[in-house]
Amino acid sequence: MAKLSAEARAQLDTFKAVTVKHTHLQAVDDQLSLWVEEHTDATHVLLCGPGGVGKSKALKVVAERFTREEPDRFVVPILLLEPIPPDLGPYLRLDYYWQIIDALKEHLLVKELVGNVAHLMAAPKATRSKLGAIDWLKMRAVAEQALIRARVKAVFVDEGHRLMQGDGSHTVDEQLEWLKSLSNRTNVLHVLAGPYALFGFRNTSGQLARRGRDIHFQRYHVNSSEERKAFAGAVQYLLERVPLTCDIDAFLKRWRWFAEGSVGCVGILRDWLVDAVTATLAQGGTSLTEEVLIRTMPHPARRVSLEMEARTGEHKVALHDSEGAKQFQALLKKPGKATNAEVIPTQGSRPRPAEASVAEPASVTLPLPQVSPKPTQPRVGQRAPERDPVGRTSVPSARKTSGCSFIEAIPVTLVQIEEVGVSRFECPTCLAVRDIKPKGDRVKFPSHPRRMTNTPNQGSRWVKRGSVWNLFDS
Known part of the structure; x- marks a missing residue:
């Protein structure tokens, strides 16, 4: 059985402590730090992104810097917590209070407070939910x-989506209102970091939208030249700190391979390199080789799951932003309805103040109100007014016989379909949905009549956005 020596363990621990200050992490760091320093009326921040992008690392970096730079030893600038999944039932708010008190119980100004609830703090977790x-x-x-x-x-809550689960009887709005109440009473900002599930918690109502902020921690898309340079810089930074000899120049030429293996997430890339270094040190090796990297690369099935989760989340964010912008512009173009207090002048009249209207003579004639005639009910059996067809009627209408022009092959493999268990595809031309069974490795959208309804499609399906087919769930 391979075992790490004391020297190898020290080398590995040093490498695991490395923090890559890459472009996206720096942007999140700057924005989060600014809101912690001055959050005005904000009560909560939602930090969401794909798994392995570095959300936990971002919270840790900001918390450690604020603690390190705080000159007053009686000030705890950042409290870093992680909601613990409950053994019985959903997460309880009481456990959140318990974690806050437990984290601050050694503070000189807090010790005397803990005595008031010492018996509650010592109570078993199973009995806490039964407290009065x-x-x-x-x-x-x-x-x-x-x-x-x-x-x-600020309180940093890693895996913050657990906190939103409540105790099963609270909605997301009620949980956010609860956090808002805590922030109002303490002036403490709550930062919730988690997967794209957190994205659905923003803008749930106008009041909460005003008091909330959100940060999208994106992965790297190496098709963009700027992001490609930033990702390659992160790869180089990690390779230079590997406690083994390696050909950095040769590895940097394979930046796309590293991007595919890590799904564009620096956190996954770091874990991959840690596994490779661990395997090498355990075997007594002194150099990092491509063979070890291939052996420790994340499994394809795992990468498919990570890629699909990231694409689905990114699509929801982009769609929400674009649809929100369209809806807001549409509302700006619609004039508001006049209230009873507003005076709407008629054609040919001049506006006048309310005081002058009292002095006007009573002989001034006002326009007669327009009364619409009351519709009459047709007699039973009477035809509704309509235009009868004229001429040849044997030719069916084009509306009933027209077919959709989209019958192209779809670049989705059988492996991808089996991985997610979804074989429904949406026509990009008419939005018709068809369940397609692949023939071999080839998927082709069949000939079909054009969809004539406007009802939104529901359920999981493959949707074409631009030139890429992505899994969409609605």
Whole structure:
């Protein structure tokens, strides 16, 4: 059995502690730091992105820097928490209070508060959900006072989507309202980091949209020259700090291979290199080889899952942004309805102030109100007014016989279909949905009549956006 020596373990731990300050991480760092310093009326920030992009690392980097740069030892600038999945039932708010108090219980100004809820803190987790309302209020009051006395600026919640689960009886809006209440009483910003599931929690209502902020932590798309350079820089930064000898120039020429193996996520790239270094050190090797990298590369099935999750999330973000912009522009073009207090002048009249209207003589004639005639009900059996067809009627209408022109081959493989378990495809021309069974490795959209309805399609299906077919779920 291979085992790491003490020297190899020290080398590996040093490499695992490396933080890559790449472009996207720096952008998230700058924006998050700015909001922590001055969040105005914001109560929560949603930081979402694909798995392995570096969300947890971003929270840790910002928290460590604020703690390191804080001159006052009685100030805890950032509180970094991670909601623990419950053993029984969904996540409870009471456990959130418990984590805050537990993280600050050694603070000099908080110790005296902990004594008031020491018996509740020591209670087994299974019994906490059965506590009375007074106990809940005590825990919340102590948690709020702990945040105030420690002068916490922000609470960073990794895997924040767990916090939104509530106790099963609360909606997402109610959970965000709860966080808003905590922020209002303590002036503490709550930053929730998690997968694209968090994206659905933004802009749920006008009030919460005003008090919320969001950051999209994107992966690298190497088809863009700027992002390709940034990703290659991250690869070089990691290779230069590998505790083994390696041909950096030769590896950098294969930047696309590294991008495909890591799905464009620096976090996945770092884990991949850590696995390769671990395997090499365990075998007593001294150089990082392509053979070891191939052996430790993430499995194709795992990469397919990561790629599909990332594409689906990116599509939802892009669609939400574009549709939101269109809807807002459409609302700007629609004039608002006049209220009773507004005076709408008639044609040929001149506007006048309300005081002058009192002095006008009573002989001034006002325009008669327009009364629409009341519709009459037709007699039973009477035909509705319509135009009768004239001329030859044997030729069917083009509307009923026209077929859609899209019958092209689709660049989706049988492996991709079996991986996600979805074989429904949406025609990019008329939006008709067909369940297509591949013939071999070839998928072709069949001949079909043009779809005539405007009802939105529902369910999981493959949709063409631009020149790429992506899985869409609605």
